Amino acid sequence: MLNADDLQLAQKRIDDLTVTHFIDGEFVSAPGDTAEVINPATEAVIARAARGGAQEVDRAVSAARRARRAWAKTTPAERAAVLLRMADRVDANVELLAAVESLNGGKPFAAVLDEIPVVSDCLRFMAGAARTAQAPAAGEYVAGHISSIRREPVGVVAAVVPWNYPLMMAAWKIAPILAGGNTLVLKPAEATPLSLILFADLVADIVPRGVFNVVLGPGSTVGGALSRHPDVDMVALTGSTRAGQEVAAAAAGTVKRLHLELGGKAPVVVFDDADIDAAVEAIVAGGFVNAGQECGAATRVLCQESIHDQLFEQLSDAAAALRMGDPAEGEAVALGPLVTAAQRDRVAAMVERAKADGAVAVVGGTVPERAGFFYPATVLTGVEAGSEMAREEVFGPVVSVETFTTEAEAIAKANDVVYGLAGSVWTRDHGRALRVVDQLDFGSVWTNTHLVFSSEMPWVGFSQSGYGRDNSTYALDDYTRTKHITMAMGEPDDRPAR
Missing domain, CATH: 3.40.309.10 (Aldehyde Dehydrogenase; Chain A, domain 2)
Structure with missing residues (x-):
């Protein structure tokens, strides 16, 4: 169980962090204004975070765009190896990540200690799912032609995650997006960036440059810029229904794919x-x-x-x-x-x-x-x-x-x-x-139960709760695209051999 010493170590780790954007494999200097990060239990300022905008979004998207071809060409086994190393790094830092999450979000220790293992479990599940992706059998569905399905990454995915489960909800995006061979630009909630920045610091030496990027700042500027960006192929959001409506409207101009997990009233x-x-x-x-x-x-x-x-x-x-x-x-x-x-x-x-x-x-x-x-x-x-x-x-x-x-x-x-x-x-x-x-x-x-989850089963909404699946192999499906390839078999050569 976490204690006062853990909190002191967590605050020291926060003090040592540069709470800024993580772009192309490194934390970048961020000229401009910053936002106070507050412990909601005490109202004390525990850090100051960079506030990005269109310039930082352009830089991160460009990095993701440069990295996407090489990452997409990696084998499922290679991507799985990266995800498993990320999971190992999380497991080696459970108490630290939990303490930071508790300080930034005000969460009771018992609750947050249950959340961090979900992060590594999600990474491990998607590592396996990447290696077992299925498609319909190749076959002669039209006479004289062989059809097959190729599963491909969508490309550059932007993800916007909420403040209620900052790291866990981020993992629900990071794991299937990277497992599917996509590159990622992720925006955490402005109030709760610390656990995700710590995570980025912990895995910086594991993930290839440009594959995983983080841009800090307000949803209205950073989230809006990502939703409108012509080089972003898909936007994934966990947030309110109103936020989903705003993202959908902003993305409409470039006809992006959307993955929206929105509000509820259970x-x-x-x-x-x-x-x-x-x-x-x-x-x-x-x-x-x-x-x-x-x-x-x-x-x-x-x-x-x-x-x-x-x-x-x-x-x-x-x-x-x-x-x-x-x-x-x-x-x-x-x-x-x-x-x-x-x-x-x-x-x-x-x-x-x-x-x-x-x-x-x-x-x-x-x-x-x-x-x-x-x-x-x-x-x-x-x-x-x-x-x-x-x-x-x-x-x-x-x-x-x-x-x-x-x-x-x-x-x-x-x-x-x-x-x-x-x-x-x-x-x-x-x-x-x-x-x-x-x-x-x-x-x-x-x-006869409530709020029971597993990485193997999907979390998905209907109606104004959005669409798009978190967890399960269905999430991996959402972050990939299918290409139908047809090859003509040609005329048979019935001539006798000489």
Whole structure:
């Protein structure tokens, strides 16, 4: 478990880093303004990061463009070897990466220590997937002609990753993009660049120059420049639905391929025969993990009317028992701060609007008077179906509880959102579980569990949650293109040999 010594070492490592752009295999000088990087638990400035723009984007894209032919020509085994070495480097620095992530994002130690191994596992999985990519069998589909499929890299891919899981979400892009033979320009969130810059420093001697580049700065300038750039072949984004709309609009002029993983509003449908203890445990874990800053968070509970009082009481008690605080205070801290003051204020304003509409915050619901961007674990009841709180993403430690009476009503309420990312169903009736799962319009649906991931299975949204698959071999498919090659067989030579 991380401790105060780990945090001191992490801060020293941050102090030693030049938090600037990583382009063509090296950290480059960045004239111009910088942005403060803040520990959200203390509001202390822990670093200053470069703020790039069109010039840095051009430089990084040019480096990626120069490197793309040589990297694309490497064999899958050669690319896999690079990814495996990167994974080894991550595994050798788990505690350091976790401590930096905790300082920059305010995450409790236990949570962040679970995230870093996901990074190396993703790299290892994609290393293997690169060597097992499949295509339809070559054959004579038209008489006299042999057809085959060639799988190729897309080219230069730009990726924009969010602040809620800075390194893990970056790995979900880095691994399949590089495994597919593409080169990459990656933009981390401006608030949380440190773990990714540390990662770049750790793997700088492993990845060939120009294959992996990082440009820091605001989404409006760096992300916009990448989306519009004529030499970028594809843009991948994990972010809000609004950010996805902006990227899609900017990319339209050059007709780029897009990979968008956007917002969510995950329903947790609990029937009266469910294991309520297990459901409450999962809701607390899935609703308040990372201070609720999770696109698949168990944020909206729909429970059968007959079990409302029991579930609500247990959920409220469990939420109230969560210890909120600075992760540096010790292992008992389960709820850290939100990432920025703006994000905390956004969550607080949304709760206030819900209360004005008649909702009641039985637990939490007010901004605490303390340093840091904290908001308490909050449980709301009396939330009206169709209201903002029932339909819009909170992205904070807020769980609302609504009721239903029939299976059909549960399905209708669960689907009454513009998002289609994730949801869960809780029942001991396997037939009911199958019926409900079949009718829920979400890319990931769990039964009797919530927020369970693996590198082998895809994470994908429907509707305004976007499209494009993270994890699994489907992600590798998304970052490659297929070329159909047809060869005429020619006329047979039936002449006898002399």
